[in-house]
Amino acid sequence: MLDNIENIIRSSYVYTTANYFFFIYGLTLFGLYFSGVLLAIKGIRRTKRKSTFLQVGDIVSATDIPSVTLIAPAYNEGLTIIENVKSLLSIQYPYYEFILVNDGSKDDSLEKLIKEFDLERNDASFIQQPIPTASVNYIYKSRNKKYAHLTVIDKNNGGRADALNAGINFANTELVVCTDADCIIEQDAILKMVRPYLEANEKEIVACGGGIGIANDSVVKNGVLKELKLPDSIVPMVQVVEYIRAFLLGRMAWGEINGLMLVSGAFGMYPRKRVIQVGGFNPRTVGEDLELCIRLRTHMEDLNIPYKVVYLPETLCWTEGPPDYDILIKQRDRWARGLWETMSLHKKLFFNPRYRYMGILYYPYWLFFEFGAPIVEFLGILLIIFFGIFGLINWPMAVLLFFLIYGIGCLFSTTAIFLYVKNFDHYTRPKQVVELLLAAYLEPFLYHPVLVYGQMKGYYKKLFNIKSGWGTMTRKGFKISKS
Amino acid sequence: MNKESLLLSIEIVFSLIAIFWIFIAFSLLYRRIRTSQLRLIEETFADIVSRYLYNDPKNPLTLAEITRTLRNVGIKSKNSNNIQFLIRLMIRTQRTLLGNNFKKLQKLYTQIPPYGVSIKKISSWSWYSKARGIREIYEMNQSQYFDEIFKYRNDKNIYVRREAQIALVVFLGWESLRFLPYLKHNITLWQQIKIVEKLYDLYPRPELKWLHRAYETEKLFGKKLLMRIIRKYELHDETGYIIDHLNHYDYEVRETAIYCIQTFAVSLNKMNYIKELYEDIPNVNQQGLLLNYIFENSEIDLDFYLQQLYSDNEDLKLSIAEILWNNGYKEKVQEFYYQQYPKRELNVG
Numbered sequence: 091m092l093d094n095i096e097n098i099i100r101s102s103y104v105y106t107t108a109n110y111f112f113f114i115y116g117l118t119l120f121g122l123y124f125s126g127v128l129l130a131i132k133g134i135r136r137t138k139r140k141s142t143f144l145q146v147g148d149i150v151s152a153t154d155i156p157s158v159t160l161i162a163p164a165y166n167e168g169l170t171i172i173e174n175v176k177s178l179l180s181i182q183y184p185y186y187e188f189i190l191v192n193d194g195s196k197d198d199s200l201e202k203l204i205k206e207f208d209l210e211r212n213d214a215s216f217i218q219q220p221i222p223t224a225s226v227n228y229i230y231k232s233r234n235k236k237y238a239h240l241t242v243i244d245k246n247n248g249g250r251a252d253a254l255n256a257g258i259n260f261a262n263t264e265l266v267v268c269t270d271a272d273c274i275i276e277q278d279a280i281l282k283m284v285r286p287y288l289e290a291n292e293k294e295i296v297a298c299g300g301g302i303g304i305a306n307d308s309v310v311k312n313g314v315l316k317e318l319k320l321p322d323s324i325v326p327m328v329q330v331v332e333y334i335r336a337f338l339l340g341r342m343a344w345g346e347i348n349g350l351m352l353v354s355g356a357f358g359m360y361p362r363k364r365v366i367q368v369g370g371f372n373p374r375t376v377g378e379d380l381e382l383c384i385r386l387r388t389h390m391e392d393l394n395i396p397y398k399v400v401y402l403p404e405t406l407c408w409t410e411g412p413p414d415y416d417i418l419i420k421q422r423d424r425w426a427r428g429l430w431e432t433m434s435l436h437k438k439l440f441f442n443p444r445y446r447y448m449g450i451l452y453y454p455y456w457l458f459f460e461f462g463a464p465i466v467e468f469l470g471i472l473l474i475i476f477f478g479i480f481g482l483i484n485w486p487m488a489v490l491l492f493f494l495i496y497g498i499g500c501l502f503s504t505t506a507i508f509l510y511v512k513n514f515d516h517y518t519r520p521k522q523v524v525e526l527l528l529a530a531y532l533e534p535f536l537y538h539p540v541l542v543y544g545q546m547k548g549y550y551k552k553l554f555n556i557k558s559g560w561g562t563m564t565r566k567g568f569k570i571s572k573s
Numbered sequence: 574m575n576k577e578s579l580l581l582s583i584e585i586v587f588s589l590i591a592i593f594w595i596f597i598a599f600s601l602l603y604r605r606i607r608t609s610q611l612r613l614i615e616e617t618f619a620d621i622v623s624r625y626l627y628n629d630p631k632n633p634l635t636l637a638e639i640t641r642t643l644r645n646v647g648i649k650s651k652n653s654n655n656i657q658f659l660i661r662l663m664i665r666t667q668r669t670l671l672g673n674n675f676k677k678l679q680k681l682y683t684q685i686p687p688y689g690v691s692i693k694k695i696s697s698w699s700w701y702s703k704a705r706g707i708r709e710i711y712e713m714n715q716s717q718y719f720d721e722i723f724k725y726r727n728d729k730n731i732y733v734r735r736e737a738q739i740a741l742v743v744f745l746g747w748e749s750l751r752f753l754p755y756l757k758h759n760i761t762l763w764q765q766i767k768i769v770e771k772l773y774d775l776y777p778r779p780e781l782k783w784l785h786r787a788y789e790t791e792k793l794f795g796k797k798l799l800m801r802i803i804r805k806y807e808l809h810d811e812t813g814y815i816i817d818h819l820n821h822y823d824y825e826v827r828e829t830a831i832y833c834i835q836t837f838a839v840s841l842n843k844m845n846y847i848k849e850l851y852e853d854i855p856n857v858n859q860q861g862l863l864l865n866y867i868f869e870n871s872e873i874d875l876d877f878y879l880q881q882l883y884s885d886n887e888d889l890k891l892s893i894a895e896i897l898w899n900n901g902y903k904e905k906v907q908e909f910y911y912q913q914y915p916k917r918e919l920n921v922g
């Protein structure tokens with residue numbers, strides 16, 4: 091048996107194929123990332139220039155701008171629900187509604203909300219449900235005029251996607267923003283997000299995403315981020331770098347060529363009409379944000395209507411990242427399952443010229459380099475072990491190659507940090523920047539292997555049909571400042 | 574790939590990382606210096622403006638002193654970034670003032686540097702400079718350059734033509750409706766909003782002759798723009814133009830018409846006409862919006878609602894049932910409900 095394995099491994103066919111495969115895969119990825127950096131630089135510059143001609147102050151004073159509903163699902167968030175709702179109610183936008191969907195919480199969330207916001211129960215018999223959802227029990231509106239823009243929908247549990255769909259059904263505005271109840275949204279975020287919709291010309295905007303930042307250990311006062319701090323521990327600290335890199339380089343670059351397939355569930359804006367047309371979020375996948383974005387794109391391609399998915403480079407929403415390895419693994423496991431489900435639901439796109447670039451380029455990219463990356467990395471580790479055992483590795487060369495790849499990874503992270511520091515004023519103290527750089531350089535050793543493990547765990551569950559839901563995401567919560 | 578080339582590649586990569594470190598350090602340092610420099614310019618300019626507007630006879634502010642003070646804080650022709658910042662400050666300050674102070678400030682702007690910066694930008698090859706130049710000219714009300722700007726109203730770059738179109742509104746007011754509804758390119762929603770806002774801010778008295786002439790436009794964006802103007806100025810006598818577009822073939826035009834009509838309460842005759850148009854609207858969401866409008870702005874018309882309840886259009890029956898249920902016609906809703914299920918199919922105790 092062992093001899094057989096040795097013979098297979100030692101055969102020049104396996105050895106050469108493996109070498110070429112990893113080399114070509116790595117080189118393609120490097121080429122894509124490098125192009126991504128160039129596109130991101132162009133995109134950031136263009137977005138900044140464009141914003142000169144559409145300033146937030148002008149939007150605030152205008153009367154004909156589209157109305158927006160912010161929808162936030164909540165499940166068992168009684169501990170922080172009041173603070174979170176107050177935070178989301180304080181967002182600046184002239185025509186703004188906020189719908190909190192209580193997704194069958196088993197704790198005292200609803201009671202707390204009723205008491206704090208003086209909510210009055212209304213019958214839900216006549217509500218329109220263009221998107222089918224779990225049944226809605228009651229609709230609550232505040233008797234206090236101060237909270238006139240707040241609606242609480244109390245429904246039976248159906249999961250995040252189902253709760254968002256219930257909010258979309260009830261909303262009566264042109265645009266909807268989907269977020270999470272525990273996100274801290276920048277006060278002027280909606281004013282900025284609405285810009286692409288106002289400026290849309292020949293192409294309809296079907297989704298708009300903004301940058302999302304990690305704000306563990308930051309200080310929140312009255313629902314507003316008072317002081318942005320870097321996290322104390324390494325896991326969330328590396329996530330700061332990871333998010334900067336992913337959003338500023340990745341999303342910005344894909345946005346530049348209208349290739350964005352994902353608008354994050356934590357903060358995305360959509361035209362309600364289009365979301366209803368495609369049947370809302372898919373409650374049968376845990377990657378509902380990616381799935382909706384792809385479905386919206388597919389829908390527009392089917393209708394043959396020019397469209398765009400837009401990304402804004404600025405961080406508009408702050409969230410709490412997994413504070414430790416256990417929760418990180420659960421999160422990435424879920425993301426991997428969501429990706430698997432979405433890729434499989436939309437497999438008809440694969441090299442399908444009918445869907446133009448989405449079929450020929452964007453979907454295959456996601457399949458090979460987003461879905462495939464953990465598998466390739468895992469295979470790489472296995473092959474190193476086998477090749478090492480059978481003495482097929484030239485170790486001095488391997489070490490040099492490792493340094494090169496490590497250096498390239500660090501280079502991309504450093505570029506992302508530089509672009510962020512140069513263009514935005516969230517991390518301006520030298521100490522913060524040094525910490526970010528250190529986190530970036532430690533990432534391949536202390537963070538990335540865990541990430542691959544989490545992703546592979548998710549794939550394993552899908553492969554062997556092991557049932558798993560969202561998993562419990564225990565969070566520490568932001569530091570609340572009373573002063 | 575041999576050892577030497579790998580080593581060289583590693584050297585290049587790590588050198589690039591080191592270069593980025595320098596960039597980051599420079600960026601942090603530059604930000605700090607620049608922030609304090611801009612603060613100094615801002616404070617100096619605020620001081621100049623306040624002293625100029627509320628001149629102290631004992632300590633008069635001369636133009637020479639203003640020019641010298643500005644030069645001392647870095648407003649020099651070679652430093653275009655500082656000049657650009659000063660222009661932004663000038664525009665921002667001007668926006669906050671009204672009446673005599675506004676006029677005084679405009680006079681001051683003609684006498685102090687920078688001179689002719691904005692008009693020079695118009696001849697730039699870069700769309701960004703060009704659009705900024707046009708914007709500065711209309712914001713600073715430099716109407717002498719109107720002819721220069723007018724030719725850019727159909728420019729191929731959206732930002733250039735957009736700024737030129739706003740300039741048209743600023744300088745021509747209602748007369749700009751001679752041109753705006755007939756432009757070559759589409760006008761975006763934001764552009765429509767901005768045109769309406771500028772017109773309303775600067776020319777609050779409507780001049781209907783220009784509006785009536787513009788009604789002839791067949792351009793869809795032109796129709797939307799005119800409806801928004803009618804809405805903003807609350808021109809009740811012109812609501813007929815909006816109503817006529819409620820059943821327009823184009824989705825966006827209908828959407829704008831439904832949005833705009835919601836601002837007005839209309840006569841019984843017009844409301845009856847709207848009810849007639851209601852059934853011609855091919856989109857259920859838009860029908861829903863119009864249904865809300867009809868409900869909120871007219872007495873309950875039982876015949877109209879029953880006709881909708883028993884029509885083939887299934888999508889809005891729930892809303893119609895809700896209206897009837899909450900307004901004293903529960904029995905009509907029950908009747909409708911029961912007639913859907915013939916008795917033989919009912920399985921009641």
